[in-house]
Amino acid sequence: MSRALFIRGANDAYVAPFNLREGQPGEILIDVACVGLCGSDLHYYKDGGIGSAVVKEPFVPGHEFGGYLCEDFDDLGLAKGSLVAVDPNRACGHCEYCEKGYANLCPNVEFIGAPPFNGAMTERIWVPSSQIVPLPDNFTPLEAVMLEPLGVAIHAVDLAKPKLLERVALVGCGPIGLLILQVLKAAGAGEILAVDPLQHRRDMAGQLGAARTGTSVDDIREWTDRAGAPLVIEATNSPLGFRDAVVAAKIGGRIVLVGIPDGDTYTLPAAEARRRGLKIKFARRMGEVYPRAIELVAGGKVDVTSLVTHQVGLDEAPDTFRNHADNVPGYIKSLIYPKGFSKLGG
Template identity: 45%
Template sequence: MRAAVLQDIRDIRVLDIPEPRPVAEDDLIVRVKAVGVCGSDLHSYLEGGTTGPTRVKPFVLGHEFSGVLTPDSARKAGLSADALVAVDPSIPCGHCEWCHRGHTNLCPNVKFLGYAPHNGAMAEFVCVPRSAVHLVPDSIDPAGAAILETLGVAIHAMDLARPRLLESVAVLGCGPVGVLLVQLARLAGAGKIIAIDPVEQRTALACDLGADVACRSYAGVADVTEGRGVDLVIEATELIARFRACGALCAYRRPARSRRHSREQPVHPERCGVRAERACRSSFRVACRRFIRGPSRLRREGRSSSRRWRRTTSRSTRRLPPSSNRSRDEMESSRRSFARR
């Protein structure tokens, strides 16, 4: 099969490599239909990895993708061969302490597709376990299904932020995650949404998708709010300077448990030595479940009280059965039932 292989730093080539073969009994072969380019893929291309310049062992990039099952795999999974699926790139071992607790995102033996030495989806075929495959509705195209992994990150951030009805929100950074956060904030019933990014085309897109005001720098927030600041700041960049700015943009202090930045609670990124978290067990599964429910369900959840948000988050951390086990008729019935509520 053909694949885009990262041979070395800034050296990616389209080569012929062997097709993947099922190893375990529940392994499925996915024919890739769409694949996204994540920021981590760019780091791997430019520097050899996400932790700085390093030597590259040839591998295939790509972890945000969707596709269809091959005929043999479709029969094994009980799905039609043309059914579109999204794939969770994080594959836990299923045997360690954290997997048994249900915190598969903390698995030390995790296999993450698209990170060396595990080949990713910039190829014609990928082999994944059945638990990683999620059936998506017919209304979602391959490109939309490929972005579910990114959407899961944004939904998890919004769950932690717990926005309140009509409060003002500033989103620092309007890359893919930032733009998704702007849309989720609008669905959650936010008041004025301020998009902050030095790249004009990014803030223009954010305004098209729900932001009210665009600023090239966080210093412009004082002008558009007449010096008040905003109620909630969501940081979607990797710059320490932007991280420090979050506290300066907030209008007033929130309790520490709300996990919000404020002027009276300085932000010290050098002290944030977080290796992983247990707040959400699988943001990808949460994104799949809520996306199937549709925007109207997201909107109703977002406009509820913060207590309701906590209950929703608590439910989202439960272990969910693979969406691939549900038939299309069951999924359609589920969508209709939610639409009637």
């Protein structure tokens, strides 16, 4: 019998035996190599849900993952044992949003690792074969996992449409924020002003190319002579993230909100946004971005490896959830290896 990490409710994660369900037509079995602990997984852990996706009974999280095919996949010419990534978003394909090319906004989505759909923090998982993403031969499991959060970052920058050499304020330097920072640089953005309350995240932002790093939007205001930045991307888990993005924005500026706030609620003085006449976009998941994500990693334009600060086995996963929830210094991105940590991931 397999084992898995379960979330039963707020602040309740544990490892227990897991009965793998039967496969369905059109599915393929994956041996999970490793899986990322995402910010949304932390929301399920800390809050017991995100909006309408509520943990009503124990479920297995994990939507950022890579693994090995348990059988040949002739449709893509992949042999048993091939390392693949998996797009966790299974849109319906026939609603008006899917037909317009917005599969990331599909209201009928079945998303791996979002309740009630079990995710990949287990040893094996059945996935729709249509969601298999083939990888270059030299990719590692770590790189396979990081393609999904990198895809979120690419989608955010697509929405932001940074102008060549435009100054950008980045509010939040967690894994998604740090990936956004690198995609912004690859897209030709100019000076990137990054803020985060945690020192180790600021240090990483500086290493990855932020022009300036600080603790809060007050720093951005100071650096811009209180004018603000023409483009602000927010990637925090704070209920004040929307407010902070507004305060960091220039009059007539643009904001892209990527983060999910704790408690699923924003706090925002309306006048601050209204008087600036801001253009505001919300990012949700991603579009068809995997080919670009693979190219950015393969070409060395985005460094995903340095973001991974911890790699653990399944038994250590509950403590790892707690450490991330408590903002323990040094934690940026953790990967969980359901069958035991392997140096192949690093």
